Amino acid sequence: MQFLESVHMATRALRSNKLRSALTMLGIVIGNASVIAMVGIGQGAQRLAEEEFEALGPNLLFIIPGNQQDRRTTFELPKTLVLEDAEAIARQVPAVSQVAPQINAREIVSYQQQTTNITVLGVTPEFSPVRTFRVERGRFIEESDLRRNARVVVLGSEIADQFFGDRNPLGERIRVKNISLEVIGVMESKGAFLGTNQDEAVYLPLTTMANQIVGRTSPYGLEVSVITVSARNAQSIGAAQFQIENLLRLRHNITGEDDFTVRTQKDVLSIVGTVTGGLTIMLAAIAAISLLVGGIGVMNIMLVSVTERTQEIGLRKALGATQQDILSQFLIEAVIVSAVGGVVGTVIGIGGIFFIGAVSPLASIISPLSILLAVGVSGGIGLFFGVFPARQAAQLDPIVALRRL
Known part of the structure; x- marks a missing residue:
């Protein structure tokens, strides 16, 4: 057939x-x-x-406290990164362009009768260019704000809309953990990152955040949650990682396991x-x-x-x-x-x-x-x-x- x-x-x-x-x-x-x-x-x-990782900014490295073992076995990470580490990286690592330390916390933020629990970030002026966050109205955190522990705040776009609607929020005052802060700026919409809405956040001077909101919790200095570093170019990323790791080992007197982790965008993307x-x-x-x-x-x-x-x-x-x-x-x-x-x-x-x-x-x-x-x-x-x-x-x-x- x-x-x-x-x-x-x-x-x-x-x-x-x-x-x-x-x-x-x-x-x-x-x-x-x-x-x-x-x-x-x-x-x-x-x-x-x-x-989303590419939108974070070009040629980034992320320095976080604790090593891989710490992050797998403990709920509370060791307080091993301080502001002085970030300042040393900015001064002594030639492959680095800018350094942006930050303190992360979730706090009660309120305006008049409105209250919400959102992410509060203590940052430095370098945060905006390193992370490619742009200001839509007003201004961002400046060095003078850090020196004065200024009670000022920059709002994410959705928080500004939620609290003020169509009104201009500049000059108004909101409260973060019962601390009254003057609104000096509103960020452009950034969207979500890995499921986290980056527009539902507020930004304070890092020193104000440390001294008046979360308090100083590390015996070695002003503790930071993460240090974001921008390498000079794509070819400098490997050199920047090597130099940062060596510098922090010297500063922390490390002879065994590192008490920090340096990740590049490529590493994070691979994970x-x-x-x-x-x-x-x-x-x-x-x-x-x-x-x-x-x-x-x-x-x-x-x-x-x-x-x-x-x-x-x-x-x-x-x-x-x-x-x-x-x-x-x-x-x-x-x-x-x-x-x-x-x-x-x-x-x-x-x-x-x-x-x-x-x-x-x-x-x-x-x-x-x-x-x-x-x-x-x-x-x-x-x-x-x-x-x-x-x-x-x-x-x-x-x-x-x-x-x-």
Whole structure:
């Protein structure tokens, strides 16, 4: 029997049971759509994370207290970074352009009858250029504010809208932890970073933050939460990291494990990529289970089809059809069901990716590899799970089958 004739007969057999064929395809459709959509969502999340880190500013390094072991085993990180460390880096590391130490805390911020719990950052004037934060109205923190422990504050755009609406907030006073502060500026909208809204924050002089809001908590000086460093250029990042690590080891008299960690943007992106990549694989693996279920459904329906078509198989064998002919026809039926289901599932999966991209900040990323893999796997599943029913049909004794006529 010619291959095209087998395809024609398989197609005709599937069309004669449209509802059953459609329900058989459904598992494959759902499996393919899930795999493609999950891979696309995972890659979109990875792209979003990369864009957010790039938006932080060029050629950045992040110095945080504690080493990797500390960050894994303790809830409260050691207070090992101080303002003097940042000042020493700015003076003594030639590969560094600017240094921006900061103190992070969540505090109660209020204006008149409105109260909210938000992020409060104690910063220096270098924070704005290093992190590419721009002022929309008024001004940012200045050196004179640090020297005077000035009670001034710069508002994130959403906090300004929440407290003042359309009114000009400059010159108004808000309270942070019962300390009255004059509003001197409003930042441009910056958006979210890794799920944290950067526009829901207020910025104080670092010295004011340390002396009047959180207090001095380190015995070695004015403790800071993180030091952000801008290298002179992309080629200087490696040198800057090496020089900073050596300087801090000297300053902290370290002979064993470091009590700090220096991360470059590339390091952080690599960590984020590993996490999002692992999540993508996990989501795709979970979605692939439905492909397996769909394959079992194909096998079940094909077994039912063999039972129902026993007389047809016996008649065809009596008229000269070989075992190979019967085997080919049932295998082709199984592959057609799986392949068509794979194509339909691919279309639905791609549509789902575009829909998610339209209603969320995730980028719409279509992975050709995931499409080829999903369609190929669905066809392979049809072939694999179709073998057993097809062999049963091919090995059917024509005499036994014809007795049922």
